[in-house]
Amino acid sequence: DSKRRVRNGWQAFTPALALAQQERLRVETQLRRAVENGEFHLVYQPQVDLHRGRIVAAEALIRWHNQHLGEMRPDRFIGHAETTGDIVRIGGWVLREACRQARAWRDAGLGVVRIAVNVSYRQFLGDDLADSVRALLQEFDLPGAALELEFTERVLIEDAPDTLRTFAELRALGVLLTIDDFGEGYSALNYLRRLPIHGLKLSQLFLEGVPHNKSDVAVCQAVSGIARSLGLGLVAEGVESEAQRQFLLQLGVPVGQGFLFAPGLPPDEFALRLEQAGTEATP
Ligand code: C2E
Ligand code: MG
Ligand code: MG
Ligand code: MG
Numbered sequence: 204d205s206k207r208r209v210r211n212g213w214q215a216f217t218p219a220l221a222l223a224q225q226e227r228l229r230v231e232t233q234l235r236r237a238v239e240n241g242e243f244h245l246v247y248q249p250q251v252d253l254h255r256g257r258i259v260a261a262e263a264l265i266r267w268h269n270q271h272l273g274e275m276r277p278d279r280f281i282g283h284a285e286t287t288g289d290i291v292r293i294g295g296w297v298l299r300e301a302c303r304q305a306r307a308w309r310d311a312g313l314g315v316v317r318i319a320v321n322v323s324y325r326q327f328l329g330d331d332l333a334d335s336v337r338a339l340l341q342e343f344d345l346p347g348a349a350l351e352l353e354f355t356e357r358v359l360i361e362d363a364p365d366t367l368r369t370f371a372e373l374r375a376l377g378v379l380l381t382i383d384d385f386g387e388g389y390s391a392l393n394y395l396r397r398l399p400i401h402g403l404k405l406s407q408l409f410l411e412g413v414p415h416n417k418s419d420v421a422v423c424q425a426v427s428g429i430a431r432s433l434g435l436g437l438v439a440e441g442v443e444s445e446a447q448r449q450f451l452l453q454l455g456v457p458v459g460q461g462f463l464f465a466p467g468l469p470p471d472e473f474a475l476r477l478e479q480a481g482t483e484a485t486p
Contacts, residue, residue, distance in 0.1 A: 230283045233269050237289075238296050242269055245300055246467030249476060250319070250438055250460045253452050258480050260317040260351060262460060263301045264467040265293070281323065291329040294322060298339055302350070304470060306343040313477050319351035321383065324358040331365075333372035340376065347377025353404065354380075356388035367397070374399040381438070384408075386426055395433055403430050405456070407441020414450045427454045 237243060247261040267275040284290040301318045309315060326332050340347060352373065358366060373380060385403040405426050412419030423439075430437040439451050442461030451459055465476065 227283060229272065230275070230280055231287055231289075233272055234280060234284055234287065234289050234293075237267060237269065238292050243267055243293065243296060243300075245297065245304070246469060247304075247318070247473040248460055248467040249465050249473070249480075250458050251464045251480075253439075253448055253457060253459045256464075256480060258316060258477060259458055260319055261473060262319040262353070262467075263297065263304075263321070265297055265321075266467075285323055285325050288325065288329075290323045290325045294326045295335065297321075298336065302339045302343040302345060305345055305349050307470075308474065308477070309345075311474070313474050315349075316477060317349055317351055317379065319353050319379075319381065322352045322354045322358075324354065324361050327354070327358050327366055327369060328361060328363050331369070333369050333376070336373060336378060337376055347373075348379065351379035351381055351401075353383040355383050356385075356391075359391070359394045359398075360389060370399050381436070384440075386422060392429070395429070395435075400435065402436030402438065405437060405439045407439075407461070410439055410441045410443075410447055410461075413447050420450075423450075424454060427456055431455070 244266050245263045246266055247263055249258045250260040250262060251257065252259050265277050265281075267277075267280060269275060281290065284293055298320055301320045305316075305318050322332070336350065336352075339345075340350070370380060379402070380398075380400040381402045381404055382400060383404050384406040387406040387408055403426065405423060409419045409422045409426070413423060414420060427437055429435075437456050437458070439447075439456050439459045440461060442448055442451065442459040442463045444463060447461075448459060448463060468476065
């Protein structure tokens, strides 16, 4: 622990820094036992066909309720969990819970909807991700296409020796592979040719300024052009307004996700939406 703290070099002591370290210690301490204490749950945000409004998939988003810290949004703890390595266990829990939910919705005859799960770069470094996904699909009797994995460009930057093999194995299982927050990180276009991925998610960072901000519009156009010419799917995230939906339709982006349609929903509310809006047929 102390080794990790000095790795970033010497830092002047300031009250703000002390506060940040205190918060970090509190979060890290509580995180350690959060899985076994059953403190996590998932909410599901619909991904919607922008033309007809039908639900094509659900993104599973983690929520943490801790008795000392209250409700913690992922942006406040995922980074810490990645630093400590707890994310590997937490991410394993998320995958299992998403598969359990997918099975439950199928058994309830609610239509078949793919669940997208966020996967940390640390899960690519640790235990064999493809093996655990294969085992979960078997356990819950799901086809690979029931599951989509979203990962960020960080996975490619860390460039673990087995990353390409892991991607290939996941793809062979039929699992969909998507680059999340595309354009936010260090988008190196060379990996797009090498990786067996299915799609990109346009970062909401760029959608924010649409349709007023010229450079945001240009970035959205560029990303949609990249996706189209590489034959990749494209999902726009952070769709909040009708104007943004119209812009995306004109751009030819087929699928969107955002508060215009719904935030992350508890499973029963999501199921209700499924019944109302209908689904695209997914294997
Ligand atoms: P993300 O994967 O890019 O997820 C989208 C985030 O944007 C979610 O925040 C979602 O609630 C929010 N969002 C959706 N629609 C809108 C919109 O129209 N406007 C705005 N302003 N925001 C919108 P959330 O749930 O707080 O998650 C934040 C990030 O935490 C995620 O970003 C993802 O990187 C990470 N995360 C969430 N769940 C998991 C998980 O199970 N495992 C891992 N490793 N990371 C997770
Ligand atoms: Mg995501
Ligand atoms: Mg995203
Ligand atoms: Mg994001």
